[in-house]
Amino acid sequence: MELNGLVTLIVVFTLASFVGKELIGKVPTMLHTPLTSGANAVSGITVIGALIATGMVSSPITKWIGFAALIFAMINVVGGYMVTDRMLEMFKKKED
Amino acid sequence: MSDLKLALINLVYLVAASLFIMGLKKLGSPVTARGGNQLSAVGMLIAIVATLFYQQILNPVEMIVGLLIGAVIGLYLAKTVKMTGMPEMVALLNASGGVASSLVAVAEVERYASIGQGIPPLDTFIVILTILIGTVTFSGSIIAWGKLSTKMSGNPILFPGIRVLTLLMFLGVVGCLVYMYQGMATFTVDQTPVLYAAILANVFAFALGILLVIPIGGADMPVVIALFNSYSGLAGAASGFLIKNDALIIAGALVGASGIILTKVMCDAMNRSWLNVLLGGFGGDSAATGSRDFSQATVKQTTADDAAILMSYAQKVIVVPGYGLAVSQAQHQVRELADLLHEKGVEVKFAIHPVAGRMPGHMNVLLAEANVSYDLLVDMDDINPEFEQTDVVLIVGANDVVNPAAKNDPSSPIYGMPILDVDKAKNTIVMKRSMKAGYAGIENELFFSPKNAMLFGDAKATLSALISEVKAV
Numbered sequence: 001m002e003l004n005g006l007v008t009l010i011v012v013f014t015l016a017s018f019v020g021k022e023l024i025g026k027v028p029t030m031l032h033t034p035l036t037s038g039a040n041a042v043s044g045i046t047v048i049g050a051l052i053a054t055g056m057v058s059s060p061i062t063k064w065i066g067f068a069a070l071i072f073a074m075i076n077v078v079g080g081y082m083v084t085d086r087m088l089e090m091f092k093k094k095e096d
Numbered sequence: 097m098s099d100l101k102l103a104l105i106n107l108v109y110l111v112a113a114s115l116f117i118m119g120l121k122k123l124g125s126p127v128t129a130r131g132g133n134q135l136s137a138v139g140m141l142i143a144i145v146a147t148l149f150y151q152q153i154l155n156p157v158e159m160i161v162g163l164l165i166g167a168v169i170g171l172y173l174a175k176t177v178k179m180t181g182m183p184e185m186v187a188l189l190n191a192s193g194g195v196a197s198s199l200v201a202v203a204e205v206e207r208y209a210s211i212g213q214g215i216p217p218l219d220t221f222i223v224i225l226t227i228l229i230g231t232v233t234f235s236g237s238i239i240a241w242g243k244l245s246t247k248m249s250g251n252p253i254l255f256p257g258i259r260v261l262t263l264l265m266f267l268g269v270v271g272c273l274v275y276m277y278q279g280m281a282t283f284t285v286d287q288t289p290v291l292y293a294a295i296l297a298n299v300f301a302f303a304l305g306i307l308l309v310i311p312i313g314g315a316d317m318p319v320v321i322a323l324f325n326s327y328s329g330l331a332g333a334a335s336g337f338l339i340k341n342d343a344l345i346i347a348g349a350l351v352g353a354s355g356i357i358l359t360k361v362m363c364d365a366m367n368r369s370w371l372n373v374l375l376g377g378f379g380g381d382s383a384a385t386g387s388r389d390f391s392q393a394t395v396k397q398t399t400a401d402d403a404a405i406l407m408s409y410a411q412k413v414i415v416v417p418g419y420g421l422a423v424s425q426a427q428h429q430v431r432e433l434a435d436l437l438h439e440k441g442v443e444v445k446f447a448i449h450p451v452a453g454r455m456p457g458h459m460n461v462l463l464a465e466a467n468v469s470y471d472l473l474v475d476m477d478d479i480n481p482e483f484e485q486t487d488v489v490l491i492v493g494a495n496d497v498v499n500p501a502a503k504n505d506p507s508s509p510i511y512g513m514p515i516l517d518v519d520k521a522k523n524t525i526v527m528k529r530s531m532k533a534g535y536a537g538i539e540n541e542l543f544f545s546p547k548n549a550m551l552f553g554d555a556k557a558t559l560s561a562l563i564s565e566v567k568a569v
Contacts, residue, residue, distance in 0.1 A: 036457075049344065078174065
């Protein structure tokens with residue numbers, strides 16, 4: 001990787017961190033558990049790296065390492081989003 | 097691949113990242129939160145589909161099978177986990193996110209090795225960083241899971257030399273980095289030693305994760321899982337640096353920020369510094385410490401029917417649910433009691449301390465599951481001014497979070513911890529199994545207050561007794 005390329009990525013990372021800090025500061029404490037599990041789902045974005053390693057690289061060893069990564073990342077994606085949905089569905093306001 | 101196609105796919109990743117951000121913004125209110133989570137999931141789907149068009153696909157079967165296996169396991173976990181088991185679920189998801197990032201880093205090393213090329217120096221650094229964060233998150237989260245699910249003892253495990261050993265494991269990872277860095281010049285044709293170094297780095301990081309978490313007491317695990325939540329995001333971001341993908345970096349940074357903020361919320365609520373938590377040795381089944389002598393003090397005891405009468409004729413009742421409520425699975429009983437009082441014209445609210453339950457926000461989920469309307473769940477800062485006008489506060493399985501010593505006894509270990517000001521209410525009723533001290537192992541002077549009465553017994557059985565007494569009033 002070129003140094004300049006790295007700096008561009010660091011810029012993206014830093015700006016995204018600020019956005020994250022602003023947004024998460026506004027999430028009410030009531031929703032902190034779904035926030036945590038929802039964040040788990042988002043961190044499953046590694047699935048992209050796993051897909052590339054599994055399906056698009058010629059080395060067979062890379063393929064199987066990627067395959068393992070793919071399974072774990074998908075557990076995060078599907079498990080995270082589904083369990084968050086299950087929780088958020090329960091947050092209801094009862095009308096009098 | 098053509099430049100145009102690459103540009104298009106990167107724009108699609110930008111759409112995905114934007115959806116993550118918009119989804120997170122919608123988590124700002126319980127009204128929009130569910131839609132926000134779904135929006136975020138759509139972003140993830142778009143990112144996955146775009147990736148399938150990224151390059152020439154060589155192994156379509158493996159890709160589909162891998163996606164499916166992971167999806168089925170994830171679905172099974174999400175559908176079967178009990179709401180009380182959410183901290184364990186999050187620990188498992190943290191572990192799985194961490195190991196996925198580490199594996200992606202190892203795959204990247206292997207890819208270079210397989211074409212007989214040295215890894216660029218900056219990439220070597222990022223590989224090791226990804227492995228360090230990802231694998232520490234993996235093994236540390238498994239230990240956290242073990243402590244949370246009581247598969248292993250919650251007591252802090254400390255032995256002579258553990259700090260030195262921890263440091264050695266970290267140096268081992270650094271050593272692998274140096275070796276890989278050197279290797280670029282040495283192993284021009286055969287890159288296998290570089291791959292071995294990456295695998296060895298994983299072994300060191302795995303041991304490091306275990307050593308970092310075993311000294312931390314079971315009661316502090318909520319802080320640990322919040323922190324590892326952050327790390328799993330950072331590991332994802334690090335792997336994004338490696339494969340130069342903005343979507344991974346943005347998503348990872350968002351999760352990293354989320355975990356750090358939640359860690360801070362938990363530490364503030366427990367009046368501890370994060371360093372104090374992470375150094376460990378606290379929060380096991382340690383012996384009680386108290387600054388005042390309560391051996392001569394007497395407590396007033398009440399019965400279910402007296403308590404029922406007091407609450408039925410009150411104008412305002414606030415329920416303080418604590419960990420004990422979750423343990424005895426009495427959320428439904430407490431909701432039924434609240435409904436009954438509400439029908440009698442009593443104003444009922446729930447006061448939620450940030451560390452009620454087993455992880456940040458956990459008590460809210462448990463009460464929402466029991467059909468408590470979320471507008472009745474009030475945060476500590478908002479409810480504290482209301483206690484003065486409250487007739488009865490019913491404390492179910494909470495202890496330290498209502499201990500006035502946090503405000504007026506500078507020698508108390510919990511002094512300075514933010515608490516619910518229940519002592520300002522006209523009456524308090526504490527439902528408890530026995531006079532045993534709370535998590536911090538200290539006596540609670542609230543119990544000895546003339547305005548307080550104790551209602552001893554199992555939370556679920558006592559609440560059921562209260563319910564029938566209130567019905568009879």
